Amino acid sequence: MRLQYPPNLRIIEVPCTGKVDILHLLQAFEQGADGVMVVGCMEGDCHYMVGNLHARTRVKRAQEILNTVGLGAERVAMYNLSSGMGGRFAEIVTEMTNKILELGPSPIRRAMGKGQMVREAGEATT
Amino acid sequence: MIKAKPKPLEEIIDNVKDFSKLLIAGCDGCVTVCEAGGLKEVKVLASALRLYFTQAGKQVQVDEASLTRQCEKEYLAQLNDRMEGYDAVVSLACGVGAQYLAEMYNHKPVFPGVDTCFLGVNEERGLYSERCQACGRCILAETGGICPITRCSKRMLNGPCGGSDKGKCEINPDIPCGWELIYERLKTLGQLDRFERLVEPKDWTTSRDGGPRKIIREDLRI
Amino acid sequence: MSATTPSKLQQIIASGQMAVTSEVGPPRSADGEVIERKAKIIKDYVDAINVTDNQTSVCRMCSLACCIRLKLMGLEPILQMTTRDRNRIALQSDILGAASFGIHDLLCLTGDHQHFGDHASCANVFDLDSAQLAMAVRMMRDEGRLLGGFQFEVRPQMFIGAAVNPFAGPNVFMRVIRMGKKAAAGVQFVQTQCIYNLDTFKEFMKIAEDRGLTEKVAVLAGITPMKNVGMAKYMQKRVPGIDVPDEVVKRLAGVPKEKQAEEGINLAVEQIEELKGVPGVRGFHLMAIEWEEKVPEIVERVGLYPRPSMGGGS
Numbered sequence: 001m002r003l004q005y006p007p008n009l010r011i012i013e014v015p016c017t018g019k020v021d022i023l024h025l026l027q028a029f030e031q032g033a034d035g036v037m038v039v040g041c042m043e044g045d046c047h048y049m050v051g052n053l054h055a056r057t058r059v060k061r062a063q064e065i066l067n068t069v070g071l072g073a074e075r076v077a078m079y080n081l082s083s084g085m086g087g088r089f090a091e092i093v094t095e096m097t098n099k100i101l102e103l104g105p106s107p108i109r110r111a112m113g114k115g116q117m118v119r120e121a122g123e124a125t126t
Numbered sequence: 127m128i129k130a131k132p133k134p135l136e137e138i139i140d141n142v143k144d145f146s147k148l149l150i151a152g153c154d155g156c157v158t159v160c161e162a163g164g165l166k167e168v169k170v171l172a173s174a175l176r177l178y179f180t181q182a183g184k185q186v187q188v189d190e191a192s193l194t195r196q197c198e199k200e201y202l203a204q205l206n207d208r209m210e211g212y213d214a215v216v217s218l219a220c221g222v223g224a225q226y227l228a229e230m231y232n233h234k235p236v237f238p239g240v241d242t243c244f245l246g247v248n249e250e251r252g253l254y255s256e257r258c259q260a261c262g263r264c265i266l267a268e269t270g271g272i273c274p275i276t277r278c279s280k281r282m283l284n285g286p287c288g289g290s291d292k293g294k295c296e297i298n299p300d301i302p303c304g305w306e307l308i309y310e311r312l313k314t315l316g317q318l319d320r321f322e323r324l325v326e327p328k329d330w331t332t333s334r335d336g337g338p339r340k341i342i343r344e345d346l347r348i
Numbered sequence: 349m350s351a352t353t354p355s356k357l358q359q360i361i362a363s364g365q366m367a368v369t370s371e372v373g374p375p376r377s378a379d380g381e382v383i384e385r386k387a388k389i390i391k392d393y394v395d396a397i398n399v400t401d402n403q404t405s406v407c408r409m410c411s412l413a414c415c416i417r418l419k420l421m422g423l424e425p426i427l428q429m430t431t432r433d434r435n436r437i438a439l440q441s442d443i444l445g446a447a448s449f450g451i452h453d454l455l456c457l458t459g460d461h462q463h464f465g466d467h468a469s470c471a472n473v474f475d476l477d478s479a480q481l482a483m484a485v486r487m488m489r490d491e492g493r494l495l496g497g498f499q500f501e502v503r504p505q506m507f508i509g510a511a512v513n514p515f516a517g518p519n520v521f522m523r524v525i526r527m528g529k530k531a532a533a534g535v536q537f538v539q540t541q542c543i544y545n546l547d548t549f550k551e552f553m554k555i556a557e558d559r560g561l562t563e564k565v566a567v568l569a570g571i572t573p574m575k576n577v578g579m580a581k582y583m584q585k586r587v588p589g590i591d592v593p594d595e596v597v598k599r600l601a602g603v604p605k606e607k608q609a610e611e612g613i614n615l616a617v618e619q620i621e622e623l624k625g626v627p628g629v630r631g632f633h634l635m636a637i638e639w640e641e642k643v644p645e646i647v648e649r650v651g652l653y654p655r656p657s658m659g660g661g662s
Contacts, residue, residue, distance in 0.1 A: 023166075026173035030180075065170075068135045069178035107181035279461050280432070280472070284479040284529055287458050288513030288541055291588035297463040306518045322525055324532050327436060327480045327495060 001086040006097040009037075016040070017078075018051020025062040025076055032109040035100040036062075036076045037092070043080055052080065071107060074099055128156040128220045129254040130163060130240040138171070138216060139178055141237040145214040146185065148175065150239070151205065151227065152192035153219035160254055162240045163218030165192035171216065171239060196223025202230045209234060262332025262339065268320055270311035277304030283325040351490055351536075355452035355507035356424045357396040359658045360631075361537065361566045366624065367631030368652050369426065369539065369568060370643050371398035374409035383414045387423055389640045393647040395655055396424040396453055398539070398633070402433060405465025412442050416449045426509065427451055430459025435475035436484065436495050443485060447504030455509040455539065456481040456530075479533040482508050486534030508534050512567075513541040514552035515591040524555040531564045538565055539633040542572035545591040546622060553628045562628030569623045572635045573642060574612035577601045613642060613649075620650045 014020060017040030028036050038059050040052035056078050063073035077096060081088045142148055150172045158164030172188045179186035189212070193201045196219035205227075209215075214235045217224035221242040228236035244256040259276045265283075266273060275281045279295050286305030289296030293306045312318050330336065352358065360367045370390050375382040387397055397418060401411040415425035427446050429439060443454065458478040462470050476484065484495050485506050492503045510530045514523050527538060543549045549569070556562050574580045577600040584592035596615065603611045616634075623629050632652075636642050647653045 023169055023173060026170065026177065030173060030176055065135060065174045066177070068139070069174055070181045071177060108177060111180045111183060279463075280458055280474045280477065282458060282474070282477040284477050284526075284533075286517060286526075287478075288511060288516045289460065289588045290517040293517055294588075296588035297461045303517055309518045309522060321522070322529065324479060324483070324529050326483065327476050330475065 003086060003090040005090040005093040008097060009093050016046065016048045016051035017055035018046070018048055018053075020055050020058065022058040022062055025058065026065065029066070029071060029075070029106060029108055032106065032112055034075065034103075034106045034109060035096060037096050038076070038078045039089070039092070040078065040080055042082055045082065072103060074103060075106065127159055127245070128222070128242060129160045129244055129246045129256075130157050130220050130242045131160070132162050132167060132171075132218075133239055133241055135171075135174055138237065138239055139175070142175070142214055142216060143182075145235075147187045147189075147212045147214075149189045149191060149205075149208070149212040149215045150175070151196070151215055151217050151219070152190075153194075153196045153217075153223050154192055155195045155197070155219070155223070157218060157220055157223075157240060158192075159248070161252075163220070165190075167218055167239075168192055171218070193219075195219075196227050199226070199230065202227055205231070259333070261328075261330070262336075263329070268323075268325075269308045270315055270317060270320070272304065272308045272311055274304050274308060277302070277307060279304075283328060351486075353452050353489070353505040353507045354450075355396075355505075356658050357426070357453055358507040358536070360395050360656060363656070363658070365656055366652055367396075367566070367568060368394045368634065368647055368655065369396045369398060369631070370394045370634040370636065370640070371400055372414070372640065373400050373403060373637060374411065374414045376406065376408050378409065380409070380413075380417055383409075383417055384421065386640050387418055387421060390643045391421075391423055393644045393653055393655065394634070395631075396426050398426040398428055398455060401428040401430045401457070401459070402465070404460050405432065405462040405467065407466060412446055415446060415451050419449050419451055424453065425451055426453040426455055428455045428457060429481065430457045431474055431476045431478065431481055432459035432462065432472050435473050439476065439481060440484060440488065440494050443488060443504050443506065447502075447506065452505055452507055453509065454485055454506045455511065456485065456535070457511055478510055479530050479535075482510060482530060482533040482535045507536055509537045509539065510535040511541065512538045513589050514543075514549055515541060515545065516589040520548060520552050521555055524552060524559060524561065527556060527565065528559060528561055531561060535565060537568060537630075539568045540570040541589060542570045542635055543619065543623070544596050545593050546619065548591060549623070550626055553626050557628050566630040567628050568631045568633040569620075569626075569629050570633045570635060571616050571620055571646075572637070573616035573639065573646065574600055574608075575639060576605065576608040576612070579612075613646060616646055617649045620646070624650075 017038050020038055025036055038055050040055050043052060046052045059076055059078040062076050066075055067073040079092045150168045152163050152165050152168035168190045172190045175188045195201050209231050216237050216239045217227050218239040224236060224238045245258040245260060246254050246256040249255055256276055258273060261275050274283060274285060278285050279297050280287055286303050290303040290306055293303055295301040295303050309321060312321050357367055372383055372386040399411040399414040402408055411428050415427045418425040456478045462468055462472050485508050487493050488504050489506050492500050512527045514520055580592055580597045580600050583590050584597060600608050600611055620632055634643050634646060
């Protein structure tokens, strides 16, 4: 559809969000991710029946952990959309990016010595 | 099996926040089955702790391990070579394993990572319920295979009480009345005559009330 | 009815007359005067007075202290004992203490779970249940022996009672079986849970009679007058083990608010009149909690005043 969305998104494809382990989420932050989005099918439409429901519980658990350890639950989020919803995809990426910009770089990244404030979406980051 | 649940992360952090070399030790036994303290939970806790320490600006080494069982010295001994390298351990084994680990490595602080809750069953994944109180003198033969000491909130032996309401316990409608269950089971088994028998006061010495317990099986010892 | 004791209640029942008991709830403080005040309101209208034992697991002045006070007032107390808070040592100990003051009536109860009370986080005891407590009392009375085996001389002369609830699960038949077990354990009289469903209660009594239990156990029918429709609804929905038929709720709802208390008393009076005719009913236990002042009226209206005076008693 050639819609524009912020370039700071690294996409990792999985056959079903049910494949996403909570460790994937946590280790992404360990390695310096500022935010993680889990984008799954609409609830009820999962090809594997409940994969996206499992993903939801794992995202929720990750949010609790991130809150407790001082990173903030908002850095990880789950979205549900169908593969035909290109416009919505662009929307949610923009939404998440703006949220993360507000929160600032992950404290992990800062501690790793790599965090720099990005002024606007689209500006290259270090 | 023993059923446990993960301790709140805040509590664990509070216990270990001043150490710099941690071992998170899980157990492949009961706590793996109830998804509270197996290798997976060890990794999740270790990751969470690393995130915590890093954002707090601390350099902390958090290592991961899981033993076949922590209630057995031969498995605990597998940690022998590494133990000097740590200044504290979080054990995700049940209270039994955590204590045994602490006993063997008594010069290292050992903190529990789970709350050990009861002896119970898996009704479904993530739904566990209590079945046995380890009273030391099993009476299941008399009660159709249902334990009144565990399933009756008042551990009555001549139940049910007057609060048994539509098959539920007076203290919580989610708890079935243990004695109603026994009655139905005895009926199914054609053993309702057992229901009419008066049960005498119990000897609780084989239970917790008799003090810490031991079994010595001479037939297993040389 | 097995062993005879100096209990006045036992004598009245044995004489074939309808017995009347009621209850007083101790205060949640060290104020002994409360019990005296409540007892004075009802004393001429009942044969014996129950003192509840940390009822609904709310910590109150102990039943034993209150019973001693009533005894010293010249009244006949019924000591209620639950097994929730005391083990067999404490229970037998309290029975010896009660007997030393000439208390002759004991109600053996398992007791409400502490979940309901003001100390929900406490450990409970439940070393014995109500039937086992009855067994213990009978052994103390008839053999001069404690559960642990110790033999002693001066025995408690207890008329042994228990509670029955014809309305609890699993079904009416099994509740009769349970009463039979208590009788086998030594129970001589029972006070029932408050009755609103007379049909179920009559069914219970019929089964008990068929099994010969009404010969062995004196049943005192429990009556609690409703103060208002709110109380009726609350008891219907929120109190386990109580059966309040819709007709009762409707009847109270059908009168204006200021008349509901009176209607509740009317209903209680009608119930007692009807229950008098049920075989096996040997009397009534009026539970007018925090409404003791209505007991005299009820007893008068059902023609059970004045109470018979039985000579003797210790």
